[in-house]
Amino acid sequence: MKFFFSSGHGACPGCSLPIAVKNVLYALEGKCFVVNPTGCLEIISSQYDRSAWGVPYIHSVFENAAAVAAGIDAALKALGRKDEGHVVVFAGDGATADIGVGCLSGMFDRNHDVLYICLDNEAYQNTGNQQSGLTPPGSNTTTTPAGKILPGKIGRKKDMVAFALAHKIPYVATASVAYPTDIRRKVKRAVEFEGAKYIQILCPCVTGWGINSNETIKVAKLAVETALYPIVEYENGELVRVRKIKERKPVEEYLKIQRRFRHLFKHPKGKEIIEELQRIADENAKRFGLDE
Amino acid sequence: MVRKVVRGFYAVAYAVKLCRPSVICAYPITPQTEIVENLAAMYANGELENCQYITAESEFGAASILVGASATGARTFTATCSQGLILMSEVLWNAAGMRLPIVMVIANRSLSAPLSIWNDHQDSMAMRDACIIQVYVENNQEAHDMIPQAYKIAENKEVMLPFMVCMDGYKLTHAYEPVDLLEQGMVDSFLPPYNPPIKLTTKDPLTFGCYAPPHCYMEFRVVMQRAMMRAKKVMEEVFKEWAELTGRNWGGLIATDYMDDAETAVVAMGSVVGLVREVVEEMRKDGKKVGLVKIRSFRPFPTEELRKVMKDVENIVVFERAVSFGHEGPVAIDLKSALFGHCNAKVYSFAVGLGGRDIPRDLIRKCINNAIEGKVDEGFHFEGVKEFEEVII
Numbered sequence: 001m002k003f004f005f006s007s008g009h010g011a012c013p014g015c016s017l018p019i020a021v022k023n024v025l026y027a028l029e030g031k032c033f034v035v036n037p038t039g040c041l042e043i044i045s046s047q048y049d050r051s052a053w054g055v056p057y058i059h060s061v062f063e064n065a066a067a068v069a070a071g072i073d074a075a076l077k078a079l080g081r082k083d084e085g086h087v088v089v090f091a092g093d094g095a096t097a098d099i100g101v102g103c104l105s106g107m108f109d110r111n112h113d114v115l116y117i118c119l120d121n122e123a124y125q126n127t128g129n130q131q132s133g134l135t136p137p138g139s140n141t142t143t144t145p146a147g148k149i150l151p152g153k154i155g156r157k158k159d160m161v162a163f164a165l166a167h168k169i170p171y172v173a174t175a176s177v178a179y180p181t182d183i184r185r186k187v188k189r190a191v192e193f194e195g196a197k198y199i200q201i202l203c204p205c206v207t208g209w210g211i212n213s214n215e216t217i218k219v220a221k222l223a224v225e226t227a228l229y230p231i232v233e234y235e236n237g238e239l240v241r242v243r244k245i246k247e248r249k250p251v252e253e254y255l256k257i258q259r260r261f262r263h264l265f266k267h268p269k270g271k272e273i274i275e276e277l278q279r280i281a282d283e284n285a286k287r288f289g290l291d292e
Numbered sequence: 293m294v295r296k297v298v299r300g301f302y303a304v305a306y307a308v309k310l311c312r313p314s315v316i317c318a319y320p321i322t323p324q325t326e327i328v329e330n331l332a333a334m335y336a337n338g339e340l341e342n343c344q345y346i347t348a349e350s351e352f353g354a355a356s357i358l359v360g361a362s363a364t365g366a367r368t369f370t371a372t373c374s375q376g377l378i379l380m381s382e383v384l385w386n387a388a389g390m391r392l393p394i395v396m397v398i399a400n401r402s403l404s405a406p407l408s409i410w411n412d413h414q415d416s417m418a419m420r421d422a423c424i425i426q427v428y429v430e431n432n433q434e435a436h437d438m439i440p441q442a443y444k445i446a447e448n449k450e451v452m453l454p455f456m457v458c459m460d461g462y463k464l465t466h467a468y469e470p471v472d473l474l475e476q477g478m479v480d481s482f483l484p485p486y487n488p489p490i491k492l493t494t495k496d497p498l499t500f501g502c503y504a505p506p507h508c509y510m511e512f513r514v515v516m517q518r519a520m521m522r523a524k525k526v527m528e529e530v531f532k533e534w535a536e537l538t539g540r541n542w543g544g545l546i547a548t549d550y551m552d553d554a555e556t557a558v559v560a561m562g563s564v565v566g567l568v569r570e571v572v573e574e575m576r577k578d579g580k581k582v583g584l585v586k587i588r589s590f591r592p593f594p595t596e597e598l599r600k601v602m603k604d605v606e607n608i609v610v611f612e613r614a615v616s617f618g619h620e621g622p623v624a625i626d627l628k629s630a631l632f633g634h635c636n637a638k639v640y641s642f643a644v645g646l647g648g649r650d651i652p653r654d655l656i657r658k659c660i661n662n663a664i665e666g667k668v669d670e671g672f673h674f675e676g677v678k679e680f681e682e683v684i685i
Contacts, residue, residue: 033492035360048508051499056492058363059501060386064356067348071315071360071368072492074344078314078366085494103356106349 004030009052010044014213016177016203016220017041020119021090023180027187030055031085032115033072037065037100039092040126040205041119055085063099065089066107069114082113086191089116093134094124096200097158101133108167111195115187118160118198121205129208129260133158136228137280138273139260141208151269152260156280164198165237171197172234177204178220179231182243186233193235202229210259222254227281230288244292248285251277293472293538300432300464303471304371304397304457305330307439309340310479311395314366314486316345317354321376322409323461324399328371351376355383355394362392363500365491367443370394373461374401377415381422387454388423389512390501391519393446393486394454395439399461400562400613402647410648411461413562413613416590417622423516424454425523426591428561432469434542435459437534440474440483444530447486450522458590460563462648472540482537520592527589545594547586548601550576554583556607556664557637559627561587564611564644564651571656582660587623595630602635609663610641611656612672620672640668642675649676 004025011018017040025032034057036042042059045052060068069089076082096104096118107114123141124130131141136157140146144153164172170193175183183201190197204211204219211219223229224243228251231243252274255261264270285291298306305327308316316335318328335345344361348354351372358368372380377398387394398416402408416426425446429435438457446455459465490498504512528544535541549569551557560568565586575582585601587594602608608631612621619625624641631637640663645651655676662668 067356
């Protein structure tokens with residue numbers, strides 16, 4: 001594999017972000033412009049004089065990656081340079097679903113020719129595991145800590161797939177770093193569409209989730225096998241493909257190996273949250289027909 | 293050139309078109325909206341060649357889109373003011389640090405609260421330290437002329453900084469004035485196509501917007517300051533070239549009238565300069581040794597120029613269109629710091645016309661006379677304020 005994203009970057013051992021990034025860049029054969037908002041990926045890869053990037057890369061601020069990408073797209077069109085490559089955003093879940101959601105909506109709405117990839121590690125992990133709109137219920141983050149009264153995050157994970165679909169953009173999908181060939185296929189498929197594309201990739205965080213550094217892929221797989229993270233693919237608003245699950249696992253199997261959920265097994269409200277998570281998984285399985 | 297009676301927003305929109313921008317972003321805000329509306333009409337009629345006109349979802353988005361476009365090598369334009377400028381501010385600081393020569397028109401408007409759509413300079417003053425060139429224009433011809441010059445200065449390889457052309461909202465944007473409209477050939481001969489020294493391209497992949505740990509951050513700030521200081525010389529050269537090309541000489545970083553033997557210097561920026569000049573001329577007729585200093589470039593600040601013209605004056609009267617709350621007017625603050633140790637004049641600064649309050653001729657005359665006659669204390673004053681009672685006290 002040619003090094004579009006080189007070794008020597010500052011990711012933690014077992015970090016899933018480079019897996020996602022390398023597979024996306026590989027699928028595009030490095031023919032792309034990368035926009036990256038502030039966050040884990042930016043910090044591990046873009047220190048002055050030590051850039052890991054072998055493709056043109058820009059980081060502006062936290063909440064504007066979609067707009068910066070729109071600007072690159074506009075400039076390439078105006079300057080007759082569209083053939084140079086695709087415009088790709090790699091953004092974290094906080095940058096995507098919280099602080100940058102306005103710019104993202106604008107980019108989707110204008111349907112810029114941009115592939116927007118949300119690297120979903122389910123909290124602000126760069127700053128040390130604070131809850132985001134994509135943090136799942138019950139997760140113990142530093143801003144939704146499990147305490148005597150509260151059992152971690154209250155409320156559901158924001159449905160950014162529905163958000164993307166509501167903008168009628170041509171391609172929307174989810175993926176997990178547990179399935180890199182699926183990521184590569186989806187990226188190749190996505191860029192066949194002219195307009196805005198959204199792929200949300202589940203990227204476990206070793207430190208924030210409290211998992212062993214050799215369990216990243218195992219956890220990323222369990223999220224899918226429990227149906228908590230359904231792998232879906234939409235083209236022009238139609239659900240065209242889902243990743244089927246052979247024998248769906250109970251959510252406890254996924255929860256118990258992560259420090260962020262461990263309190264649920266002894267907290268007075270833990271049982272309630274686990275039941276809620278199981279209900280969400282069951283709904284996903286039913287809604288997308290995940291069970292084989 | 294054709295002389296036409298046009299409104300300010302058209303004068304700048306037309307000049308922007310002649311500069312052949314590649315990407316224009318629009319987001320409406322009073323009283324700027326008509327600038328981007330005029331550009332939209334030109335775009336809809338196919339008059340903007342090889343240009344993308346984008347309706348952003350906010351001013352924040354508009355500035356961000358231009359960051360991406362400018363970094364990719366496109367000549368860019370947007371216009372905003374007031375809350376819109378403040379909303380853009382995070383991105384504009386970032387654009388300056390990345391050395392992106394985005395050109396913007398600021399239709400100067402006051403800031404909320406209380407909400408006011410009318411003119412003062414509080415909005416652009418809030419961007420003072422962002423490493424963005426700020427030029428204030430006096431009338432619509434100067435606004436029209438400043439657009440090609442702004443691109444030429446901002447895109448100069450020794451500068452590479454964002455540029456704000458500040459024109460008073462309503463007072464200029466919506467005023468009808470005769471303007472000699474530039475011709476395409478003239479602008480083409482003056483302004484070459486934008487060809488940045490570095491850009492985002494797959495042919496030579498570069499990293500823009502890196503993060504800099506303490507061992508290298510400071511050097512980036514040093515080069516920003518150097519670029520600002522180099523801009524002074526570049527601006528003088530471009531202003532001179534413009535005067536030779538068009539026959540319209542707007543001056544340098546400052547422009548002066550009657551300053552050769554002046555005992556009292558009156559300092560102003562923007563559209564109020566026209567009125568102040570008339571008052572100065574009247575006072576000259578009355579035998580008073582008064583002169584006018586129009587500050588054109590607020591950033592970079594014309595330190596050396598002011599030291600030179602203020603060397604022998606006894607009084608300095610500054611008309612402020614903004615306040616640095618807790619201190620005084622921003623122009624006087626900078627003026628005093630520039631003159632410290634170089635001039636012994638008494639400095640009087642008067643905030644006038646905040647939030648679009650009318651600035652009568654008599655008020656200007658009264659302020660200058662009071663300063664000359666020692667009827668007011670040195671320092672900062674609000675003028676043209678009604679009697680009122682404070683509620684929260």
